[in-house]
Amino acid sequence: xxxxxxxxxxxxxxxxxxxxxxxxxxxxxxxxxxxxxxxxxxxxxxxxxxxxxxxxxxxxxxxxxxxxxxxxxxxxxxxxxxxxxxxxxxxxxxxxxxxxxxxxxxxxxxxxxxxxxxxxxxx
Numbered sequence: 001x002x003x004x005x006x007x008x009x010x011x012x013x014x015x016x017x018x019x020x021x022x023x024x025x026x027x028x029x030x031x032x033x034x035x036x037x038x039x040x041x042x043x044x045x046x047x048x049x050x051x052x053x054x055x056x057x058x059x060x061x062x063x064x065x066x067x068x069x070x071x072x073x074x075x076x077x078x079x080x081x082x083x084x085x086x087x088x089x090x091x092x093x094x095x096x097x098x099x100x101x102x103x104x105x106x107x108x109x110x111x112x113x114x115x116x117x118x119x120x121x122x123x
Contacts, residue, residue, distance in 0.1 A: 002026035002097050002112040009093060009117030016085050016121070022078040022095030022114055030073040033100040036080045037107060038091035038119075045094070049080060050104030058103040063089075085121045092116040 008020040020036070033052040039045040049069035050058045057069055068081040078095050098110035 002029070002032065004095050004097060004112055004114035006093065006095050006114045006117040009119045011120045011122065012085055014086055014121055014123050017081070017083045018085065018119060020080040020082070020093055020095075020117060020119070022080075024076045024078070024097060029076040029097075032097040032112075033104055033109075034069075034071060034078045035096045035098075035100060035104050035110065036069060036078075036093055037096060038089075038093045039116075040088075040091040043091075045107060046091075047105040047107070048093070050100065051078070052100065052104060055102055055104065058105065060105070082119070085119075087121045087123045090119060090121050092118050 003025045006022045035050040036048040037045050038048050047060050051069045066084045070079045094116045095114045096110035097112040100109035
């Protein structure tokens with residue numbers, strides 16, 4: 001069992017930056033593939049970024065070159081560095097852990113989810 005807790009969200013102006021964190025408790029954090037998803041009001045949950053020792057990293061086209069996913073296994077923590085933020089990045093951001101493969105963009109491949117952290121980008 002893995003518990004995930006996100007933090008770092010907030011209100012930021014367009015063009016600004018935020019760093020999200022996701023702390024995991026439980027066993028074998030380093031063995032899991034990890035990802036960030038987001039859900040904007042009235043929209044379905046959408047893939048943002050993925051990291052895996054086997055498959056590397058993968059990003060949604062909408063965030064490529066602006067967001068960076070990373071992890072610190074010693075701290076059981078997943079990060080999402082977000083730069084050049086846009087109003088359309090406004091959403092609740094969720095971290096997920098599971099046995100995802102390849103691009104990691106399928107939410108059904110994840111067994112554990114955090115409760116999310118709100119990111120609001122003003123224009």
